Amino acid sequence: MKIGCPTEIKPQEYRVGLTPNAVREAVAHGHQVMMQAGAGEGAGFTDATYEAAGARIAETAEEVFAEVDMIVKVKEPQAVERKMLREGQVLFTYLHLAPDPEQTKDLLASGCTAIAYETVTDARGGLPLLAPMSEVAGRLAPQSGAWALQKANGGSGVLMGGVPGVRPANVAIIGGGVVGAAAARVAVGMGANVTVLDRSVPRLSYLDDVFMGRLTTQYSDAAALEELIPRMDMVIGAVLIPGAAAPKLIRRNQLTQMKPGSVLVDVAIDQGGCFETSRPTTHAEPIFEIDGVVHYCVANMPGAVARTSTQALGNATMPFMLALADKGWKQACADDPHLLDGLNVHAGQLTYYAVGKALGIDVISPQMAIRA
The missing domain is CATH 3.40.50.720 (NAD(P)-binding Rossmann-like Domain)
Incomplete structure (x- = not known):
């Protein structure tokens, strides 16, 4: 799978979706990783560090979005980024859709599959990526x-x-x-x-x-x-x-x-x-x-301490990112009901009940999305 990580563009957001260690692990699993130039600078990771880990550096976000199968970010995609998402592409990031009807509308229109960090669960009922x-x-x-x-x-x-x-x-x-x-x-x-x-x-x-x-x-x-x-x-x-x-x-x-x-x-x-x-x-x-x-x-309070936050988030997201890349999102979610809980949007349909209730949008079950 081709995995991409663009530079965060939300104001004063200095975190990055992939650490060099995560890139190294993904490459070891046989995947290709494309980082946007400068994506890790705010967290103290240079382009050279990512290249040494096996990533390819792209100059623009447009290149990243156009080429990869899965986008890994930190914050919800901004309006200009949402226009670059496409049908069949996987987005793995924080979304926080319930108070954000415009983002929800754009994600549904894009046809992408969006998995939200904040709704992935664990066996104890916790939220391990939040x-x-x-x-x-x-x-x-x-x-x-x-x-x-x-x-x-x-x-x-x-x-x-x-x-x-x-x-x-x-x-x-x-x-x-x-x-x-x-x-x-x-x-x-x-x-x-x-x-x-x-x-x-x-x-x-x-x-x-x-x-x-x-x-x-x-x-x-x-x-x-x-x-x-x-x-x-x-x-x-x-x-x-x-x-x-x-x-x-x-x-x-x-x-x-x-x-x-x-x-x-x-x-x-x-x-x-x-x-x-x-x-x-x-x-x-x-x-x-x-x-x-x-x-x-x-x-985005944790963005103020981007180095610590990026490392902590990367430790938590890496196993899920690798599962999505190794198996594809459908099989990864079928194998792990806790990852399936993270599915919020698929192919123009909302798949998370609490978001649908908050925004007045019809919802299908994530299990139905997997079978589609």
Whole structure:
């Protein structure tokens, strides 16, 4: 199979879909790999490194899209890239289709087969290709929120860890999954007063044990949020419904209950955000203010630490990428129901129920797509 990896063109996105190690493995399996020139530079990988691993370097994205059977990326294809996709071509990347009707429409029109990292599952019910980026985004969230809390950036001027005689910041993390646990680890380490909310009592029990009383756990419901919001200096939204639009947990009318200069960090912004007032931002302009509350809603947070993120993502995606290349997408998905869960689009039809529900589009089962 011919595998291609274009340079990411989303603003301030420095990750790359294939590491040199992944290229080396693919070539060892008998496949051809084409990298766009400069694709790995943002993550610290030179064209020469990819050539040494066995890749061919193409000057333009057009060359890559035109020649290969499978495109491997990091972020969802941008509008100009979607025009280059074709029928029968496999796209393997993050998609986040539920809040993105334009991307969904274009992918359906292209006739390609699109497999989304964020909906591939594992035997434990986890999301193995989302987890490494969730770890990164979770660890970045308190760090980014602490920057936004600084007075010069519009925040209230509260230091996360306080100082002797002055209280630390109060931080609420909504969602105790991979993102929430990673965010809690860093926020606790920074000395903040941390509360984690979740609707899974076993998960709260786990976090209570792991953190040994260094944070507070609380069952998440509307009353709990209403009680906490006025006291918080920072709220981190870390709620995920796989493949679906994120639930809106804090509404516009609740912002007036928050402290002036408090900060919302929306890690769920890729799925539409879990705060009603959230909208995607970039690393170049990461924050905005509504009703005195600073919002940090960067849609590709892990892109800020591209080297670490690329290596972590590459470790997770490589086995699936090789299975798709070795067997072809139909056989690979037939052999692995967890990879099949990643199938979102095939030959002009949507194959993921949560996306169809969010966008009002008819869906066929992925099993039907394999048999087609």
